[in-house]
Amino acid sequence: MRYDEFLARVRDLGEYADHDEAEHITRAVLEVFAPRITAGEVEDLAAQLPGPLGDVLRDNRAGRPETFGLEEFYRRVAERTGARPRTAEWDASAVLSTVAEAISGGELNQVLSQLPSGYAVLFGKPELSG
Template structure:
């Protein structure tokens, strides 16, 4: 999926007023997601994204990975996830959660299914709730 198409879908799904707001939201979510995922997985996700989104994701993954940890991502839940997105996007946490759900839905459509499944498996249940309903339900059945 091309960058413009991804941003357009985020704007539509999150009902954002303009492309600039959608761009900020997508960047904030991708960066925060990459901090939460193991760095190797974040790099795999980045490899399937348009170049500018991929670069942001790789940079955040590299920054989040402790030098001696190898691939471990940071451990934080939904509240911190929403707070980081809100701070990056310049919005409130409720809007950040809405935007995150939209971005995650677009990522779900853009990524290879097995990569999306690995990403979902690496997220805690509270963040996984933001994934598209079918994917979240499937992951719950598999892990529950």
């Protein structure tokens, strides 16, 4: 998937006004997501994402993954976007389900294995939540 296709998909899923809004939301979600997984997994994921998205992940990775739950994830996304946490949930789902479409199934499984099961729904995999 090319960068412009990725952002178009996020724009469609999130029902954003334009490319710039989709790009802003995508960057905010990935900036919050990167510290949640291991640095090695950030590298693996970044290698499969188009354009500058890999750099967004790399620039925001942590030495050791942080262990925050979904509510904190939404709060942090909302803080970066200026939205409410409920809107941040919508934003995160638009971006992370597009990530799931853009990467291999094996990579998605590795990412999900590092997260509590509740995160799976954000990647469009509600059957793995529980």
